[in-house]
Amino acid sequence: MNTEHKAKPKICCEQVSKTFIQKGNQEVPVISNVSINVHENEFLVVCGPGQCGKSTLLKIIAGLELPDTGTVTIDGKEISGPGTDCGMVFQSYMLFAWKTVRHNVEMGLKFRNVPPDKRGEIAQHYIDMVGLKGFENHYPHQLSGGMKQRVGIARAYANTPSVMLLDEPFGQLDAQTRMFMQHETIRIWEQEKRTVIFVTNNIDEALFLGDRIVLMEGKLPGTVKTEYCVDLPRPREHTSTALLQLRKLITDNTELVL
Structure with missing residues (x-):
């Protein structure tokens, strides 16, 4: 990873938890005690299966949802609602x-x-x-x-925005277009650097894109299971030996659908 990532984090999520209330006043804990630091211009991927709370975490960072407990700060300022610091790209085209x-x-x-x-x-x-x-x-x-x-x-x-948040933006695309858009995402990020948090349920996509991967537990409430540094040069190839070795390590530690 770049030495700039050793500096003070751009984004700090500290002990963030969120519970939703469904019909009948049933409480559904969605994320629990999630702590993540994201550094300036880092491309961080949050990876996990469906219904593990990763999209809710992204919305909290964007200020679209507020945590029940814990805090999120960008450049030391606590997030209390939507602001100009974050740009968001959703799975649906919007x-x-x-x-x-x-x-x-x-x-x-x-x-x-x-x-x-x-x-x-x-x-x-x-x-x-x-x-x-x-x-x-x-x-x-x-x-x-x-x-x-x-x-x-x-x-x-x-x-x-200084932060780009992408919530499974390529989930609706066919495989060929999805791979093309992965290449385009890296091209654009390298051209105009931003701090990026990219949510996906696809290990190959996470490995191709990320400087670092935060792996979420595959059940609610979502928690951080572990992190992986993807210290591989760009441009990356999905078939490179180093990437495949890291892919196996992550696959052995997850229940993701590839």
Whole structure:
């Protein structure tokens, strides 16, 4: 890992717990006593099977949910609600169907009252960055799944957050497109570094993307089982001996569906 990761953490989750109340006032503990530090410009992957609380943890970091106990801080400031520090990309595409690619990417800038000329310039930069030049005036129904998710990534980057949160963003894509988007994600991250937390249930994806993998227990309430440093050079190959050895180590310690 880079030496910069030894500095003070960018994000600190300390003893974070969350319980939801279902019908009939039934309490469902979702995460319990989760502590994670994430460093500046680190690409951290939170890996675990479905229903282990990893998406809830991401929403708490984004300020979309509040923890019952524990704290989350970014740059030493406690998170108490959504803010401009975090950009989030969801598994579903979350695009406005009646707006073009350009207008979808500009949406956050418009809410921040950025002047039209400036937000057009910013939007174009990130549209170009994600490889959608020439599709600015297309609508979501005219785009493939991978292209729609690129719009979501461009929109998140356009707001210049210091932290990018991606919640299983490629879960709806076919295998070939998913692999392509993994390569694109690393290309974009290396071009415009951010601190990234990426949630997935796929070990191969975690190994290809992450500087570090936080492995969650495969049951509720979600807890951190262990961590793995992926100290492998980029670009990585899924078939490299070192990656396959680490893959076996993680697979032997998890119940994930590959």
